[in-house]
Amino acid sequence: MASVHLDNVAKHFGTTEVIRQLDLRIDSGEFIVFVGASGSGKSTLLRMIAGLETVSSGRILIGDRDVTDCPPAERGISMVFQSYALYPHMDVRGNISFGLKLARSSHDTIATRVARAARMLQIEELLDRKPAQLSGGQRQRVAIARAIVREPSVFLFDEPLSNLDAALRAHTRVEIAELHRSLGATMIYVTHDQIEAMSLADRMVVLKDGRVEQIGRPEELYRRPATRYVGGFLGTPAMNFLVPRRIEGRVAVLESGDEIALPDCDTAQVKTIGVRPEDIQIGGGGIAVSIFHVEELGETRIAHVRLGNTHELAVRSRSIDTDATQTWIKLHFPADRLHLFDRDDRRVAGN
Amino acid sequence: MTTRAGLLILWLLLALFLLFPFYYALVSSFTPGSDIFNARYWPASPTLANYQAVMTGQPFGRNILNSVLVASLVVVLSLGLGVLAAYALGRVRFAGRRLLLYTILGVSMFPQVAVLAGLFEIVRLFGLYDSLLALVFSNMILTLPFTVWVLTAFMRELPVEIEEAAIMDGATPWVLVTRIFLPLMGPAMVATGLLAFIAAWNEFLFALSFTLSNTQRTVPVAIALITGASQYELPWGNIMAASAIVTVPLIGLVLVFQRRLVAGLTAGAVKG
Ligand SMILES: Nc1ncnc2c1ncn2[C@@H]1O[C@H](COP(=O)(O)OP(=O)(O)O)[C@@H](O)[C@H]1O
Ligand SMILES: [Mg+2]
Numbered sequence: 029m030a031s032v033h034l035d036n037v038a039k040h041f042g043t044t045e046v047i048r049q050l051d052l053r054i055d056s057g058e059f060i061v062f063v064g065a066s067g068s069g070k071s072t073l074l075r076m077i078a079g080l081e082t083v084s085s086g087r088i089l090i091g092d093r094d095v096t097d098c099p100p101a102e103r104g105i106s107m108v109f110q111s112y113a114l115y116p117h118m119d120v121r122g123n124i125s126f127g128l129k130l131a132r133s134s135h136d137t138i139a140t141r142v143a144r145a146a147r148m149l150q151i152e153e154l155l156d157r158k159p160a161q162l163s164g165g166q167r168q169r170v171a172i173a174r175a176i177v178r179e180p181s182v183f184l185f186d187e188p189l190s191n192l193d194a195a196l197r198a199h200t201r202v203e204i205a206e207l208h209r210s211l212g213a214t215m216i217y218v219t220h221d222q223i224e225a226m227s228l229a230d231r232m233v234v235l236k237d238g239r240v241e242q243i244g245r246p247e248e249l250y251r252r253p254a255t256r257y258v259g260g261f262l263g264t265p266a267m268n269f270l271v272p273r274r275i276e277g278r279v280a281v282l283e284s285g286d287e288i289a290l291p292d293c294d295t296a297q298v299k300t301i302g303v304r305p306e307d308i309q310i311g312g313g314g315i316a317v318s319i320f321h322v323e324e325l326g327e328t329r330i331a332h333v334r335l336g337n338t339h340e341l342a343v344r345s346r347s348i349d350t351d352a353t354q355t356w357i358k359l360h361f362p363a364d365r366l367h368l369f370d371r372d373d374r375r376v377a378g379n
Numbered sequence: 380m381t382t383r384a385g386l387l388i389l390w391l392l393l394a395l396f397l398l399f400p401f402y403y404a405l406v407s408s409f410t411p412g413s414d415i416f417n418a419r420y421w422p423a424s425p426t427l428a429n430y431q432a433v434m435t436g437q438p439f440g441r442n443i444l445n446s447v448l449v450a451s452l453v454v455v456l457s458l459g460l461g462v463l464a465a466y467a468l469g470r471v472r473f474a475g476r477r478l479l480l481y482t483i484l485g486v487s488m489f490p491q492v493a494v495l496a497g498l499f500e501i502v503r504l505f506g507l508y509d510s511l512l513a514l515v516f517s518n519m520i521l522t523l524p525f526t527v528w529v530l531t532a533f534m535r536e537l538p539v540e541i542e543e544a545a546i547m548d549g550a551t552p553w554v555l556v557t558r559i560f561l562p563l564m565g566p567a568m569v570a571t572g573l574l575a576f577i578a579a580w581n582e583f584l585f586a587l588s589f590t591l592s593n594t595q596r597t598v599p600v601a602i603a604l605i606t607g608a609s610q611y612e613l614p615w616g617n618i619m620a621a622s623a624i625v626t627v628p629l630i631g632l633v634l635v636f637q638r639r640l641v642a643g644l645t646a647g648a649v650k651g
Contacts (some may be wrong), residue, residue: 078547080546080547100546100547101546101547101548101549105547106547107543107544107547109543109544111538113538113540113544114541115541115545115559116563117542117562117563125551126548126558127548130548130549130550130554174548175399178548357589
């Protein structure tokens with residue numbers, strides 16, 4: 029267990045800046061998730077912490093120790109790779125114990141640690157198999173067991189679930205959360221999957237083009253996205269965005285002439301209005317929209333509607349009829365549920 | 380049914396085409412003396428006389444030993460250097476990597492005769508003339524380019540993440556090469572090693588030019604220099620017997636390594 033401090037780290041490959049001036053303190057025992065679109069620099073950042081990538085500037089501290097110039101094996105970390113990266117020529121036992129053997133641990137230590145990790149991940153029967161004889165899920169477990177035996181103070185995961193099918197992914201997600209609880213170790217986890225991120229993270233770090241968009245607890249990011257990007261990134265279907273023609277005091281006027289009441293804040297700054305599909309209310313007075321498609325999701329339904337001829341919105345409600353296509357409904361946008369963003373796509377102060 | 384029969388005939392024709400020369404050599408090697416010039420496809424009165432003549436007429440045992448030494452050393456050095464070079468060329472980014480790779484390939488484009496004089500100077504400079512080391516050294520010109528190329532290509536196919544996992548596990552570069560790369564590249568190394576062995580085993584021109592004494596000769600030269608009773612007679616029987624003696628080990632090697640050879644040629648076997 030150790031804290032991790034990324035002290036103004038930056039990384040460039042040649043002239044391309046991949047990570048720009050990033051400062052982050054990760055508490056001991058915390059589960060941190062780096063999330064962002066493909067190419068946002070998540071893996072690079074993780075590999076910098078691992079020591080597989082040098083930093084261009086800044087420092088990395090694990091615990092109180094400056095590890096910026098430490099080789100990977102001396103940082104007290106383990107990493108689980110996206111492709112699992114098992115050694116194909118070694119059996120599962122060999123894979124798990126390789127690091128311990130290189131560290132010249134005693135036979136007893138190796139045996140007990142391998143046995144414990146194997147028990148924890150329920151791969152005891154697989155110890156004599158080669159990786160080629162394992163299913164994807166089993167390989168995943170072996171990769172995690174290999175990370176565990178070295179008893180690192182920090183675990184790094186780079187999209188460890190993305191090669192599993194959906195059912196197994198949901199299941200393994202829960203297991204990783206349990207693992208975190210029982211080991212109490214600091215975990216840094218990279219994914220592009222927002223649901224995975226939200227479900228696992230104590231705090232998540234949303235990255236975009238190598239820059240931090242927002243850091244916070246999942247619920248906080250969902251409830252109060254600091255930027256339009258974060259608002260759109262979290263949640264399915266994604267947040268709806270409306271760009272009003274003009275703002276008149278506390279009222280936004282849309283291209284269609286419809287009006288939306290805004291909450292009490294610096295409304296003059298508003299450029300974009302965001303509203304989540306589940307926050308839109310149907311019925312009563314409000315803005316008339318036409319439904320062009322209804323999706324049945326079982327526990328709920330999603331209506332895709334047109335507002336004027338400029339906007340398409342998604343509305344989430346159980347009460348929409350599946351055969352309501354081509355009909356008109358009225359929508360109400362509760363002022364306290366609106367997310368207001370300014371010209372720089374930042375959340376408007378006071379909102 | 381007819382297609383299967385057709386295919387069978389095709390295979391038989393192909394086998395006949397490929398194997399007949401060797402078969403005929405074998406038959407000739409068991410045929411006594413001048414009887415050899417009556418073409419036949421079965422030795423009328425098989426004899427080992429030719430084999431005895433080969434072994435007694437010159438230090439042929441010594442020649443075989445020389446060939447084994449030279450070829451083995453060439454294989455060991457080619458693979459050793461090849462793996463190290465492949466690691467650098469396949470993994471390490473450095474300026475001029477492409478150029479270097481093509482230069483190495485370029486070396487194999489010169490005909491042997493073209494480099495003969497230059498090599499001769501180098502061999503003499505190092506005082507290696509008429510020694511087996513001269514042959515080991517010069518044969519590497521033939522084997523290193525393709526060894527490096529094949530191993531580099533194979534190295535690039537290996538997922539980098541496996542290497543990184545080993546680094547995270549605390550592997551030093553030496554451990555990385557010996558415990559990760561060598562086992563994973565085993566099949567490719569068997570294939571290239573075998574090709575290098577055959578190339579060195581059969582090499583003639585360098586062996587002829589850089590050795591002088593009977594005891595330093597390798598097999599191909601020894602065979603070529605087998606002489607008959609008179610200047611006007613080539614002892615075909617002896618030559619065929621000698622050829623048979625040196626071909627059989629090669630066939631044996633290929634058969635022994637057959638399975639790994641196939642694995643090496645159908646790479647990608649590493650992806651678990
Ligand atoms: N070794 C490298 N050389 C040059 N550019 C790289 C290298 N590694 C990554 N990049 C670039 O850095 C950016 C971030 O990559 P990465 O960290 O892998 O993103 P992510 O994991 O978020 O998908 C990408 O644009 C990628 O092309
Ligand atoms: Mg990535």
